Amino acid sequence: MAHVHETEALHHPHGSTPAEGALIAFDDFCFAYDETVALRHITLDIDAGDTVVLMGDNGSGKSTLLKAICGLIHPQQGSYRFDGAQVTEQRMRDASFSKRLHARVGFVFQDSDAQLFCPSVEDEIAFGPWQIGLSEDEVSRRVDDTLALLGIGHLRGRAPWALSGGEKKRVAIACVLSMNPDALCFDEPLAGLDAKTQAWLLGFLKQLKAAGKTLIIATHDQSLADEVADYFVYMGEYHGYGDRPHTHINL
Ligand SMILES: Nc1ncnc2c1ncn2[C@@H]1O[C@H](COP(=O)(O)OP(=O)(O)OP(=O)(O)O)[C@@H](O)[C@H]1O
Numbered sequence: 001m002a003h004v005h006e007t008e009a010l011h012h013p014h015g016s017t018p019a020e021g022a023l024i025a026f027d028d029f030c031f032a033y034d035e036t037v038a039l040r041h042i043t044l045d046i047d048a049g050d051t052v053v054l055m056g057d058n059g060s061g062k063s064t065l066l067k068a069i070c071g072l073i074h075p076q077q078g079s080y081r082f083d084g085a086q087v088t089e090q091r092m093r094d095a096s097f098s099k100r101l102h103a104r105v106g107f108v109f110q111d112s113d114a115q116l117f118c119p120s121v122e123d124e125i126a127f128g129p130w131q132i133g134l135s136e137d138e139v140s141r142r143v144d145d146t147l148a149l150l151g152i153g154h155l156r157g158r159a160p161w162a163l164s165g166g167e168k169k170r171v172a173i174a175c176v177l178s179m180n181p182d183a184l185c186f187d188e189p190l191a192g193l194d195a196k197t198q199a200w201l202l203g204f205l206k207q208l209k210a211a212g213k214t215l216i217i218a219t220h221d222q223s224l225a226d227e228v229a230d231y232f233v234y235m236g237e238y239h240g241y242g243d244r245p246h247t248h249i250n251l
């Protein structure tokens with residue numbers, strides 16, 4: 001479960017008890033893009049197996065926090081640990097460290113075009129498993145399994161750039177799942193999807209949750225949030241339901 005180390009822990013299931021061995025642990029994490037401060041003194045722990053929904057106004061730092069979880073940005077002050085290991089810019093330059101992190105925590109971007117770059121769907125899904133040095137047999141098994149799991153076997157030979165938005169989203173999720181990560185970050189997963197694909201994705205997120213994955217989901221969609229969240233992280237000025245388990249950060 002999430003724990004804040006300060007008094008902002010309102011209605012939190014575990015109150016403000018300091019976490020032992022959280023999977024994801026931010027401590028006084030501060031980050032600015034050049035002039036723009038995006039994350040202010042974030043202290044937040046997320047335990048393995050939890051589904052956490054990030055909610056907040058546009059520009060409140062949700063996407064930036066997901067990037068930090070995946071080791072794509074690094075703090076100017078404070079620290080971030082994944083499963084006890086501090087994730088720093090210097091350590092991420094070590095290929096074996098960064099590959100291990102990317103294998104354990106995946107990121108499904110809001111914009112699938114930012115994520116897909118291979119000539120075929122099959123190559124796209126195989127890319128991550130190749131990168132972490134899996135054998136040819138294992139890579140091919142993972143590609144087959146994830147194509148089946150996402151119901152996109154028929155897209156196997158297609159060029160990702162020529163797919164519809166909903167098809168791209170499934171391929172992007174397949175790419176992340178082919179790494180069999182412990183934790184998955186989703187940025188606005190329902191944006192741009194039709195009602196049928198939204199319903200499918202909601203069911204799929206529930207399956208991942210039931211399988212024990214740690215999910216961190218940034219969304220403006222209250223019904224998605226209500227369906228999957230173990231608890232909420234409200235960012236900035238945003239005030240959601242005060243009666244749901246939540247913590248409040250980045251004030
Ligand atoms: N690449 C970037 N360069 C400079 N500033 C950025 C960049 N990305 C985000 N920011 C700024 O950082 C702040 C947080 O942005 P972020 O994208 O994390 O917000 P968000 O909560 O995801 O918003 P939204 O709900 O609109 O997706 C904003 O002020 C934004 O303008």
Ligand SMILES: [Mg+2]
Pocket residue numbers: 062063064187218
């Ligand atoms: Mg965003």
